[in-house]
Amino acid sequence: MAERGILFKILDLARWAPSGDNTQPWRFEVVSGDHIVVYGFDTRDWCLYDFDGRPSYMAHGALLETLRIAATGFGLDARWAIRAGCTATAPVYDVTVHEAPGLAADPLLSHIETRVVQRRPMHTTPLSAAQRERLVAATGPGFQVQFFESFAERFEVAKLLWGSAHVRLTCPEAYAVHKEIIEWGARFSKDRIPEEAVGVDPMTARLMRWVMQSWARVEFFNRYLLGTVAPRIQLDFIPAMACAAHVLLRPRRPLTTHGDCVEAGVAMQRLWLTVAALGLYLQPQMTPVIFRWYAQAARPLSAKPGIDDAVRLLASRFDALTGSGATDPFAFFCRVGNASQPVSRSIRRSLDELMTKP
Known part of the structure; x- marks a missing residue:
């Protein structure tokens, strides 16, 4: 079981996950030292682009993966599951967190906060x-x-x-x-x-x-x-x-x-x-x-x-x-x-x- 303070640090990193137009369709609850709840929602009621909630669900997936990556920086293994019986427009994700001795930090951890959208022209140098x-x-x-x-x-x-x-x-x-x-x-x-x-x-x-x-x-x-x-x-x-x-x-x-x-x-x-x-x-x-x-x-x-x-x-x-x-x-x-x-x-x-x- 992790200290609650560590779980808040993990969530502070996870919140940098991308979402459509920066809507951040999620809210968090720390239930205990090994249980985080992510309350998702979608924006289909007002956003033409949130077709059947799919883009919001994808944002939820990005958040959950970011949370998992962030947890590895504290030697923790985070796993998520969609709560049975939740509604399509307000899905709930239960995240369990466990100590994992020897677990290495994910190599992508350091890029969580630096990842950014670049809407201006880029160089045309081909990918290697x-x-x-x-x-x-x-x-x-x-x-x-x-x-x-x-x-x-x-x-x-x-x-x-x-x-x-x-x-x-x-x-x-x-x-x-x-x-x-x-x-x-x-x-x-x-x-x-x-x-x-x-x-x-x-x-x-x-x-x-x-x-x-x-x-x-x-x-x-x-x-x-x-x-x-x-x-x-x-x-x-x-x-x-x-x-x-x-x-x-x-x-x-x-x-x-x-x-x-x-x-x-x-x-x-x-x-x-x-x-x-x-x-x-x-x-x-x-x-x-x-x-x-x-x-x-x-x-x-x-x-x-x-x-x-x-x-x-x-x-x-x-x-x-x-x-x-x-x-x-x-x-x-x-x-x-x-x-x-x-x-x-x-x-x-x-x-x-x-x-x-x-």
Whole structure:
């Protein structure tokens, strides 16, 4: 049994796990010296991108893996289980912690806090064979890793993201999310994405801030002033070309259950931390994956005419790019490469804010 103070130190590291738009869909309770409870939740009730809670479940998996890695730094073995009978929108994870004499600290431990999103252009220096091998090995046997590295492949991904961004920026349901997730005028944000980390130049950021005050302004700029062009160039097309590779995490079995998505989050976090261990950076590119989930489920994305047709077209283009069948499962899509250290990032809520009890 561990001292409670050590468990709080473990949770203080674990809270640095990634989550969609820095939502941090979890709260903690230390029950005893060998029992931590993670109360998860999802954001599907307000976030278009949280399809059936999958991205939130993946964030839970990333958190649980980060917690396990953090525990090894104290010679502790942490194992988790999904509590039977919990609801889909509020899953509960019981984490048991035991002393493990001789257990070595996980090599990824030192990268938990330094792992960060890099949304700006990266260097195009190709990955080495050794780097590819490390990334493939990081995800475990339940997943495959597909790379898109050549100029032609990066150009095809850039076109896919260009189309995906057009849907994202012209969909009123997505606008409601975008309006909430950016903390304007900030370099750091504990519960959103700070403006300086968005990835656009200051002039575009100022324009975006003004335009996004109402959907009427967004529609006017999109219709008459090519309002989607500047952000798509800066946020999607240029970064898609300026990287070493795009990486697709492919589960070997469909993401059918809540547990499947949690395991995908474990693999995602190990991939991301390994990227950091290699001295590289990563930017998630989940919108094409999420839109593909909507298309696979024949689920409408928007009430606006034409959006769902565009989503189905994007899904078929994604399949063609990856050489996949329409039912093949995808879990995580990102770009990686070398770059300078970002000066702005999302931070986290304090541990006190994340605890359910004092």
